[in-house]
Structure formats: C-alpha cells, structure tokens
Amino acid sequence: MARGNLIRYAIIGIAIVSAPLFLGEYFLFIASLTLVYTLASFGTNVLSGYTNLLSLAGATFFGCGAFGTAILMSKFSMPFLPAILITGLIVVALGLVVAIPTLRLEHVYLAIATLGYVFIFGELVKGSETLTGGSMGMGVPVVSLFGFRLNEVGLYYLNLAFVIVLLVAGVNLSHSRFGRAFFAVKNSEVAARSLGIPAPKIKVIAFAVQAFYCAISGGLYGLLVRFIDPSLFSIFISISFLSMVIIGGLGSVLGSILGAFFVIVTPQLLTYFGLTEIQRSVYGVAMILSLMFLPNGLVSLPEKLPWLRRLLGLSK
Amino acid sequence: MGALQVIHLSKHFGGLKAIHSLSFNVEEGSVHALIGPNGAGKTTVLNCISRFYKADEGEILVHGKNILHWRDYEIFRAAVGRTFQNLEVFGDLTVFDNVLTARYRFMHASVIENMFRLPRARREERVNKQKVEEILILLGLDGVAHQRCGGLPYGQQRLVELARAMALEPRVLLLDEPAAGHNNEEVGQLGELINRIRHMLRASILLVEHNMSLVMAISDRITVMHNGQFLAEGSPREIETNPKVIEAYLGRGYNPISAGA
Numbered sequence: 305m306a307r308g309n310l311i312r313y314a315i316i317g318i319a320i321v322s323a324p325l326f327l328g329e330y331f332l333f334i335a336s337l338t339l340v341y342t343l344a345s346f347g348t349n350v351l352s353g354y355t356n357l358l359s360l361a362g363a364t365f366f367g368c369g370a371f372g373t374a375i376l377m378s379k380f381s382m383p384f385l386p387a388i389l390i391t392g393l394i395v396v397a398l399g400l401v402v403a404i405p406t407l408r409l410e411h412v413y414l415a416i417a418t419l420g421y422v423f424i425f426g427e428l429v430k431g432s433e434t435l436t437g438g439s440m441g442m443g444v445p446v447v448s449l450f451g452f453r454l455n456e457v458g459l460y461y462l463n464l465a466f467v468i469v470l471l472v473a474g475v476n477l478s479h480s481r482f483g484r485a486f487f488a489v490k491n492s493e494v495a496a497r498s499l500g501i502p503a504p505k506i507k508v509i510a511f512a513v514q515a516f517y518c519a520i521s522g523g524l525y526g527l528l529v530r531f532i533d534p535s536l537f538s539i540f541i542s543i544s545f546l547s548m549v550i551i552g553g554l555g556s557v558l559g560s561i562l563g564a565f566f567v568i569v570t571p572q573l574l575t576y577f578g579l580t581e582i583q584r585s586v587y588g589v590a591m592i593l594s595l596m597f598l599p600n601g602l603v604s605l606p607e608k609l610p611w612l613r614r615l616l617g618l619s620k
Numbered sequence: 621m622g623a624l625q626v627i628h629l630s631k632h633f634g635g636l637k638a639i640h641s642l643s644f645n646v647e648e649g650s651v652h653a654l655i656g657p658n659g660a661g662k663t664t665v666l667n668c669i670s671r672f673y674k675a676d677e678g679e680i681l682v683h684g685k686n687i688l689h690w691r692d693y694e695i696f697r698a699a700v701g702r703t704f705q706n707l708e709v710f711g712d713l714t715v716f717d718n719v720l721t722a723r724y725r726f727m728h729a730s731v732i733e734n735m736f737r738l739p740r741a742r743r744e745e746r747v748n749k750q751k752v753e754e755i756l757i758l759l760g761l762d763g764v765a766h767q768r769c770g771g772l773p774y775g776q777q778r779l780v781e782l783a784r785a786m787a788l789e790p791r792v793l794l795l796d797e798p799a800a801g802h803n804n805e806e807v808g809q810l811g812e813l814i815n816r817i818r819h820m821l822r823a824s825i826l827l828v829e830h831n832m833s834l835v836m837a838i839s840d841r842i843t844v845m846h847n848g849q850f851l852a853e854g855s856p857r858e859i860e861t862n863p864k865v866i867e868a869y870l871g872r873g874y875n876p877i878s879a880g881a
Binding site for chain 1: 670672691693701702709710711712713719720721722723724725727729731734735736737741743745767783784798
C-alpha cells in the first residue's frame, strides 16, 4: 500500500509540476490564481480554523500585501523578492495592531469589529493617490527574477514555489507548540490557560500568521493580474477567504488547498462552459450542499465515499 | 514557610458568601486535603488560587509570593498545576498530544524557528516528547498514547488530565476530585500514584476530594470547610474523631478509616 501511495503522490506531483505543458493560457491563469489564494486560505485557516477566531480583516491584509508589494517595486524600484517579503513583515506588524483591540471580543462580535479595518484601509488607499493611484488603481510591474522577466509559466512556478515553501512551513508550525496552543485555545480556553498557555499572546500570533499569509497572497495576486485598485479592500474578499476555509475543512492544510480550489475554480469553470448567467446561483447551491453534507469540509469527502477512499489508497 | 498559604480568603457571589475568611497552610512536600459537604466552597478555593475567580479579600502565597496580582496563565507558568472536577481534556487530540500541549512553557523557539524547523525547535520537540513518554509510562498510559483521548474510559481520561498537570512540573499541584469515576481498586492505585507523583516532582498537593478512603490514606493534613468557612484542621486521625466534623460532614455512622494506620 505504501508503494501504491507513493505512485499516486508521484502522479499528483508530476501533474502539478508539468501543468503548464498541457494547460492553456486561460487554465494556467486559473491554476496560478488558485495557488495564490491557497496562501490566503491557509492563513485564514490558522486564525479561524485552528484557533477559532472569526475575523473579516483578511481583505485588509490581502489588499495591503498587494499594494505594498506593487508600491515598493514601482515607486522604490525594489526587486520583487525583497519587496514582497518586506511587505509581508510590515503587514505582520499591522496584524499585531489589528489583533490587540479585538482580544476582548469573540465570535460574531469579533467578526464585525474586524470589518472596520477593511473600510478604514480601503479609504486610506483611495486617499493616498500619489502612492496608490487612488480609486483609479495602479499597474503592477512585471516580475524579473535573476534578470529574467517572468511570463505566465514563470509566474505559475513562482507561485508554486511560494505555496510549497509556505505550506511546508505552515505544516511545521501546526505541529509545533504553537499549533498545539492554537488547538488548545480553540477547544477550551480554561484548559489552555491552566496549562500555562498565554491565550492572548496565542491569539495575537494567529492574527500575525493570517496577516503574513494573506499579505504574500495579495502580493502574488498583484503580480498575476498586473493591475490593482481599492476594490481589493472588500468584505467579499474576506468572506471568500472564510468560505474557502469552511468549504475545504477547518483546521486542515489540505482543506485550505481544496477550499481555495473550489472557490476559485468552480465559478471559472461555469463561466468557461457558458453558464455565466447562472454561475453565481450554481456556485451558491454548491456551497450550501457542501456545507450541509460535508460539515467537516471537502477533506472529509473520502470518509463519505468508499470508492474515493480506494482511489486515493486511504485505509479507514 | 508553606508551599501554599491561603490567608483570610473571601469570595462573594452577589449576596452569597462562597468563602468567608478562610486560612490554611499547605506545607512543603505534603498532601493537604480540603474536604467538606457539597457547596462548602472547595472548588471555589481552587478557582481563586488558579485565578479563574478574582478573590475579594485575602492573600494567596505560593512559596511566599502573592499570586493575586498575576495573570491567570502566569500562575500556571509559576509552577502551579491543576486538574478539573469536570474533565477539560482535549477529546480530539491523542493522549500524547494532550500531554505535549502542557509542555508549552518549556519551549522557547519562536514561530519562525518552528516554521523552518531550525535546530532549537527540533531539539525542544525531541526533549519534550521524551519527557511526555516518561510521564505516560509512570501513569500507565503509554499503551494508549496514540489513541484519541475522547474515546477512552472516563477513569483514563482523568489520568490524562493528571498527566497533563504533571507535565507542567508543578511545585504545587491542585487536584479537584481525582477519584471521581474510579472504582475502589482504582482509587487504591490512584492513592499510590499521587504519592509517587509527590515524591517525583517534590510537589506539594492540595487535594479536593469526597472519597474519604483516599483522603484518609494519603493526606498529611486535612482542612474541613463548611458553608464557606473554616470548620477544623488536623491530621486524618484528628479529623475523623472531631465531633464538629462528624456532625457537619462525615455523619454519625462514619467508621474511622485511618484508625488502623
């Protein structure tokens, strides 16, 4: 069975790496988009799935990541890699600030309070016209890496590299004392505190992790679509991050990936097959059904379907 | 100086006096039991010590330091461990991970070190996992280490809670009804276990318990509470022959247990 699994993983790995060879331009773009959103999805999962904090500030971090990276590249002529990493760190600092006033709030109250940040930063970006282009938005420079300008294929591999590195880092984090502390705070704050786990600090860290992953996601998003405007600071973006996590599976890395895939790919496929008019309704129905029948998300699908379990070589 | 000193502790809930000017002293390395009828305020005392409740008056000193000015989780970082009357284990985690969660305060590697599994993070994980294995072996939980905690019998889940409290390496251990859900034979084993833990950790133990055979078997001193107030204190022998205690708690039909010891 181990050997069978190895073969399956190898096939999946080869498919992902060789995707640019058989995907057309349009589908390659969708694949890149899915990779980009996977990072935001995972970051949101750390906050909302692992730690159970419901925040709608995700779009703030995503938008700031996109604008920060674009501004550092175009206005400060910074190369892409330092630009996105410095932006990531700045947004982490922002995440810490966002987290502190929300520590006293829980559940839906926390969600509503964090909504405020989306509005504030949307207005800030609109107002700072010289830097951000205001409500007109701004173009994002083409990425050059080691002197090469990246085309669609290059961008796909760049995004893939970011996803692999940051998801491996995320898995490591979830298996560390912090991952266990996230889980403890989620399950019983009383028990967590009685084990010497500083719950307030853990919540702030979860916010910082979400901020970082969403910022990187936003930075990569800008490079992919080449144009960004203040509409990124929208609660619908925050909600789409949460949808990815809930549809994919709370507290699961694989769930973060599957959720991003579902939320990004389903509407695009429907458009592709000419179902533009009913796209949103079909998507809405799919979302309701998946929540009704898969409350633990798409990751729990193999548990429900024996044939899928066999196909994936999973034992029960 | 005692390991844990409670001095004139009072706690009111609205008009109800849950604890009224209670004082007692847990000697270093001893097992001190806190007993009394239901509603006497025993668990409230534990909750004040572990800072889940804010005491209205009085002082609580752990090794001479007044802990009432600290944040609640700092108490547990300052080497006070506790178990709960109502189980607070993480049902979805394995036994091993439940206990490993309690080793948080012994690890210092940062988020980034853990993300990239840098040497300090790896070393800390290894050392602390080793420690958890030792604790599980001591409590006889090594056989179920990788089972989901929520699927275990109640008695074993209580042991997991004890294991978790031990993993904090507390100098003062607060046990809230550890015998609940155990049968007679298991209670006997639990008594031995608590004694072994005391010697291994060199900890002082404050025990809240209704099971009198356990209390009498392992306690050095006993404080009796009644209606939130101090009723009596003494050795097990003194307590079970104290008329006030028999009247208020043990009942007239009570047969001394410690007499033979």
